[in-house]
Amino acid sequence: MVGSGNLSPHLITAHLSIRPSIKRVIIWNRTHDRAADLAARLRVKKEPIFDGVSFEHCGCLDDVIGLGDIVSCATNSERPLVKGEMLKKGAHLDLVGSFKPSMMECDDEALRRGRVVVDNEVAMEEAGELVGAFERGVIARDDICGDLVELIKGEKVGRKTESEITVFKSVGSGVVDLLTAQSVYETLKKDQQSEQH
Numbered sequence: 226m227v228g229s230g231n232l233s234p235h236l237i238t239a240h241l242s243i244r245p246s247i248k249r250v251i252i253w254n255r256t257h258d259r260a261a262d263l264a265a266r267l268r269v270k271k272e273p274i275f276d277g278v279s280f281e282h283c284g285c286l287d288d289v290i291g292l293g294d295i296v297s298c299a300t301n302s303e304r305p306l307v308k309g310e311m312l313k314k315g316a317h318l319d320l321v322g323s324f325k326p327s328m329m330e331c332d333d334e335a336l337r338r339g340r341v342v343v344d345n346e347v348a349m350e351e352a353g354e355l356v357g358a359f360e361r362g363v364i365a366r367d368d369i370c371g372d373l374v375e376l377i378k379g380e381k382v383g384r385k386t387e388s389e390i391t392v393f394k395s396v397g398s399g400v401v402d403l404l405t406a407q408s409v410y411e412t413l414k415k416d417q418q419s420e421q422h
Contacts, residue, residue, distance in 0.1 A: 309334030
């Protein structure tokens with residue numbers, strides 16, 4: 226996990242929920258104490274999906290990028306943090322933090338090496354990683370493999386081989402906000418009903 230802000234624990238929870246085989250989570254943040262704090266908070270969480278998972282923090286991002294099957298980023302960085310040359314074969318790079326042209330969480334090499342899917346077409350206008358890569362001729366708009374809806378519908382193919390690097394770039398969507406709000410509402414309602422019984 227690259228970043229330890231408000232979104233990070235939710236991304237970690239989401240990845241653990243759909244990939245129960247994950248047993249090690251390493252957290253990096255520019256501020257070392259924030260990464261250590263998030264790792265400590267996750268270690269004491271009392272949820273079944275956290276059982277048997279090791280939560281660690283690290284001081285040097287370059288030292289751990291090559292270990293990640295999944296590298297999830299949620300930062301407001303304006304300089305590339307993830308170096309594509311360090312991603313291992315078969316890795317998935319999840320870029321959900323940067324959301325405007327001046328921001329970027331990975332370098333051009335990560336996009337050049339990866340099979341890129343976006344949450345929606347707006348990402349190609351707003352995501353600094355993509356906008357910059359298009360301008361520099363590293364990749365073209367046609368190199369984007371599709372958007373999330375096309376992938377879900379089966380109109381586009383995600384990973385083609387086990388060794389392929391995949392990249393998901395999100396700039397946010399109103400649909401995701403609505404789904405999140407619905408989930409929070411349903412959880413709160415369920416908790417209130419439990420307290421009444």
